[in-house]
Amino acid sequence: MEDNRPTTPSFQDLDFVHEALLEEYHKHQDAVVDRDLGKARAHLDQFVLCLKAHIRAEEEVLLPIYVERVPEQVGCSPELLFSEHRKMERLLRRLQDRMVQIEQKGELSSREVVYIIEEGRMMKEVLDHHDRRERAAFFPLLNDAVPDPVERRQIWEEARQIQLEAEGLRETFERIDNLPS
Ligand SMILES: [Fe+2]
Ligand SMILES: [Fe+2]
Numbered sequence: 001m002e003d004n005r006p007t008t009p010s011f012q013d014l015d016f017v018h019e020a021l022l023e024e025y026h027k028h029q030d031a032v033v034d035r036d037l038g039k040a041r042a043h044l045d046q047f048v049l050c051l052k053a054h055i056r057a058e059e060e061v062l063l064p065i066y067v068e069r070v071p072e073q074v075g076c077s078p079e080l081l082f083s084e085h086r087k088m089e090r091l092l093r094r095l096q097d098r099m100v101q102i103e104q105k106g107e108l109s110s111r112e113v114v115y116i117i118e119e120g121r122m123m124k125e126v127l128d129h130h131d132r133r134e135r136a137a138f139f140p141l142l143n144d145a146v147p148d149p150v151e152r153r154q155i156w157e158e159a160r161q162i163q164l165e166a167e168g169l170r171e172t173f174e175r176i177d178n179l180p181s
Pocket of ligand 2: 055085
């Protein structure tokens with residue numbers, strides 16, 4: 001899938017990826033509440049793949065540029081972003097372990113549903129904090145750090161290709177590609 005937008009891409013458009021990630025997580029939780037284990041598993045798998053692809057794009061492509069070119073990252077240091085990514089990965093593993101336990105049991109009591117939703121709150125909080133930080137500082141500072149449109153497009157494309165490996169993010173990138181300029 002080619003990005004044919006004539007305009008200069010903005011890293012701020014990754015806001016839409018964050019929204020898609022949160023939506024996928026909500027769908028997983030909705031399915032837990034409905035006790036639909038198949039659906040809960042499918043949305044969890046999607047969430048894991050999408051979040052991992054997004055983190056990889058940031059760490060392999062965007063963060064190295066950020067580290068190199070943005071000297072003052074008040075409230076949004078690379079160390080903080082990296083450590084929040086690790087925290088999300090730990091929470092992902094916990095969610096996956098919990099899902100396996102549920103599947104082995106084959107059913108969920110009301111109390112277990114409540115417990116799982118409560119336990120899952122931590123992931124929402126980390127996603128939210130991380131989203132605010134990247135929205136307010138990481139993405140705009142990255143835009144400033146890469147003012148040249150040709151270079152910006154090249155970096156955007158590299159980060160986009162990694163994220164397109166997660167099927168669940170393809171629709172989001174189509175949406176970004178079709179944004180009015
Ligand atoms: Fe992000
Ligand atoms: Fe991130």
